[in-house]
Amino acid sequence: MAYSEKVIDHYNNPRNVGTLNKESKFVGTGLVGAPECGDVMRLQIEVGADNVITDAKFKTFGCGSAIASSSLATEWLKGKTIDEALTIDNMDIVEELALPPVKIHCSVLAEDAIKSAINDYRVKNGLEAIVLEKSHH
Amino acid sequence: MKQPIYLDNNATTPLDPRVLEAMLPYFTEKFGNAASRNHAFGWVAEEGVDYAREQVAKLIGCTEKEIIFTSGATEADNLGIKGVFEMYKEKGNHIITTVTEHKAVLDTCKHLEKQGARVTYLGVKEDGLIDLQELEAAMTPETILVSIMYGNNEIGVIQPVREIAAIAHRFGALFMTDATQAVGKIPVDVIADGIDLMAFTAHKMYGPKGVGALYVRRKNPRVKVTSQMDGGGHERGMRSGTLNVPGIVGLGKACELCRLEMESEAIRLSALRDRLESTLSQLEESYVNGNTQHRLPHVANISFKYVEGEGLMMAMSDLAVSSGSACTSASLEPSYVLKSLGLSDDLAHSSIRYGLGRFTTEEDIDQAIAITQKAVLHLRELSPLWEMFKEGIDLSKIEWAEH
Ligand SMILES: Cc1ncc(COP(=O)(O)O)c(C=O)c1O
Ligand code: FES
Numbered sequence: 001m002a003y004s005e006k007v008i009d010h011y012n013n014p015r016n017v018g019t020l021n022k023e024s025k026f027v028g029t030g031l032v033g034a035p036e037c038g039d040v041m042r043l044q045i046e047v048g049a050d051n052v053i054t055d056a057k058f059k060t061f062g063c064g065s066a067i068a069s070s071s072l073a074t075e076w077l078k079g080k081t082i083d084e085a086l087t088i089d090n091m092d093i094v095e096e097l098a099l100p101p102v103k104i105h106c107s108v109l110a111e112d113a114i115k116s117a118i119n120d121y122r123v124k125n126g127l128e129a130i131v132l133e134k135s136h137h
Numbered sequence: 138m139k140q141p142i143y144l145d146n147n148a149t150t151p152l153d154p155r156v157l158e159a160m161l162p163y164f165t166e167k168f169g170n171a172a173s174r175n176h177a178f179g180w181v182a183e184e185g186v187d188y189a190r191e192q193v194a195k196l197i198g199c200t201e202k203e204i205i206f207t208s209g210a211t212e213a214d215n216l217g218i219k220g221v222f223e224m225y226k227e228k229g230n231h232i233i234t235t236v237t238e239h240k241a242v243l244d245t246c247k248h249l250e251k252q253g254a255r256v257t258y259l260g261v262k263e264d265g266l267i268d269l270q271e272l273e274a275a276m277t278p279e280t281i282l283v284s285i286m287y288g289n290n291e292i293g294v295i296q297p298v299r300e301i302a303a304i305a306h307r308f309g310a311l312f313m314t315d316a317t318q319a320v321g322k323i324p325v326d327v328i329a330d331g332i333d334l335m336a337f338t339a340h341k342m343y344g345p346k347g348v349g350a351l352y353v354r355r356k357n358p359r360v361k362v363t364s365q366m367d368g369g370g371h372e373r374g375m376r377s378g379t380l381n382v383p384g385i386v387g388l389g390k391a392c393e394l395c396r397l398e399m400e401s402e403a404i405r406l407s408a409l410r411d412r413l414e415s416t417l418s419q420l421e422e423s424y425v426n427g428n429t430q431h432r433l434p435h436v437a438n439i440s441f442k443y444v445e446g447e448g449l450m451m452a453m454s455d456l457a458v459s460s461g462s463a464c465t466s467a468s469l470e471p472s473y474v475l476k477s478l479g480l481s482d483d484l485a486h487s488s489i490r491y492g493l494g495r496f497t498t499e500e501d502i503d504q505a506i507a508i509t510q511k512a513v514l515h516l517r518e519l520s521p522l523w524e525m526f527k528e529g530i531d532l533s534k535i536e537w538a539e540h
Contacts (some may be wrong), residue, residue, distance in 0.1 A: 003451065004314045010452060011448075012520060013151075017518065017519055019524065023293070028401065031521065031535075033537065034480035034537035035483035035486070035522060035532060035537070036481070036483055036537075037482075038445050038446075038447070038483075038486035039445065040521055040522055040537070041521070042521035059519055059520060059521035060519055060520070060521065061443065061444065061445050061448075061519075061521060061523075062271070062445050062446060062447075062448055063447035063448045063451070064451035066445075066448070067448055067519060076443060077229075084469050102151065104459070128445045
């Protein structure tokens with residue numbers, strides 16, 4: 001299958017690869033997927049004043065589309081408030097990266113990772129976790 | 138666009154220009170129907186087919202009358218297995234095969250199960266070879282056929298064919314082998330090996346696609362299969378349909394070239410393969426899959442732990458290889474062959490198959506090594522699993538949020 005130019009670009013020059021201190025109170029970490037399924041995504045956000053995401057990092061074990069989805073997600077997350085971040089839908093990622101139908105679940109994983117990172121941050125800071133609607137896989 | 142380096146010769150091989158040259162006249166001036174008995178056009182085509190039949194027979198050590206031309210190995214597998222099941226159903230309904238067969242064998246067996254066959258699917262050991270004692274224990278008086286592949290398409294391991302044949306025969310069963318990956322690569326001799334039926338195909342040995350053959354033994358014992366297509370009764374009634382003369386001529390020429398060049402090629406390719414494999418095995422946490430003693434000279438299958446195969450292949454876009462990973466929404470199942478060796482899913486997802494061939498050069502291998510090393514390191518930089526491994530975290534203890 002041919003990958004779109006945007007997927008290839010994110011794949012070759014992934015943005016925001018790395019690790020934030022997961023012990024920090026300002027950092028939320030989402031780890032989703034499973035090695036057995038061939039995909040594991042770790043996405044981290046650092047939240048500053050006014051609930052604005054000041055930094056985002058990822059590492060992903062998975063196919064090119066999964067790597068590109070998480071790389072794109074970190075780009076989109078920076079500068080958004082947590083509430084804005086929650087509105088990121090996997091179909092936005094599909095559209096931006098022109099993912100084919102068989103790769104939609106890679107974007108679902110990225111959406112799950114965002115939500116899971118936000119929840120980790122919320123729980124750490126005494127807020128209740130947001131109930132995640134099970135996304136369409 | 139620069140062509141990637143082709144290292145997927147188990148999927149298909151390029152056509153050898155010498156094969157093409159032999160085929161070309163049969164598309165144009167020698168276009169006749171080999172079954173036309175009353176004019177020169179037919180005779181010329183038939184001569185081409187007869188000569189090809191000799192070339193094929195010589196490669197595998199049989200007589201010309203024992204070759205049935207088909208559209209490829211898939212059809213030959215179907216014809217052999219279904220044909221034996223139908224022909225020998227008076228004697229019994231039990232078939233033995235293995236879990237690492239190609240789908241052309243597995244799905245044919247599944248189909249026959251619906252028609253009343255009992256099929257035993259033997260597992261394999263960690264190295265991909267079957268356990269002969271297990272085979273022996275599975276044999277019954279109702280066993281009519283043992284169908285076990287010669288060389289495996291994913292990991293290249295070679296089954297102990299002679300021993301398998303001896304066991305099958307001791308219990309009065311026929312022995313069939315899917316030798317698609319072995320014929321033309323290593324010496325295959327149907328007499329010495331004790332093979333009763335054998336499927337193979339031209340496009341894995343530098344011949345054209347869409348043509349192959351089933352060897353059916355005519356003596357000690359005389360084996361018969363029921364035809365699977367009705368029609369003009371070609372190929373001694375076992376496979377109807379106007380013969381694909383150019384394809385058959387190509388298969389013949391491909392067999393001849395393999396017969397003449399196999400020995401030196403096997404030495405050259407196994408040296409290249411070994412260099413590829415030993416260099417890449419020096420990467421931390423990489424594992425060679427399958428038995429390394431009994432195997433085809435041109436295949437290496439390596440798992441690079443903590444990186445995912447499909448992602449890895451993307452980083453190696455200058456390399457045409459294949460992966461045991463099948464992480465798509467349609468199927469999250471990685472290669473069933475690798476899993477049957479007892480490989481964990483994540484190692485199966487991390488595997489790459491390199492299939493070398495006649496046109497693979499030393500420079501190709503040097504580049505393949507460099508490209509793979511760079512890609513593995515790049516992806517490990519991106520891999521959360523690699524980071525955890527490096528921190529000494531036991532990944533099996535983590536509760537993964539399955540999606
Ligand atoms: C072991 C084995 N059997 C059968 C086949 C099918 O061959 P063909 O493409 O000629 O039908 C293949 C090739 O994919 C193979 O590797
Ligand atoms: S992560 Fe499974 S195919 Fe992309």
